[in-house]
Amino acid sequence: VQLAESGGGLVQPGGSLRLSCAASGFTVSSWHIEWARQVPGKGLEWVSSIYSDGTTNYADSVKGRFTISRDNAKNTVFLQMNSLKPEDTAVYYCARRASSDSVYYGRETQVTVSS
DSSP: OEEEEEOOOEOOOTTEEEEEEEEEEEGGGSEEEEEEEEOSSOEEEEEEEEETSSSSEOOTTTTEEEEEEEEEETTTEEEEOSOOOOOGGGGEEEEEETTTEEEOOOOOOOEEEEE
């Protein structure tokens, strides 16, 4: 099982980024996949989820600005982030969640929102 995140970088406030989470060793459409983020010195914050039935969910802090989606042909989950704010600056992870206490995280990708 592998999850490879990409797409992070430096963007100005109000800008956009799209994060990708390419999976191997399993089929993303069969699993609950989520994005989480972490700021140094703080705990991991859940951002968004996409479930096997295609339904999605978002943290209040990103609702209306972020969109999670998946491309089954590419076995990849995306996080489109619009109207970015400095407080969105964090290390972002995608993860495969099997249960409340069983989650597999991929590598991090840094997102920095700054002028």
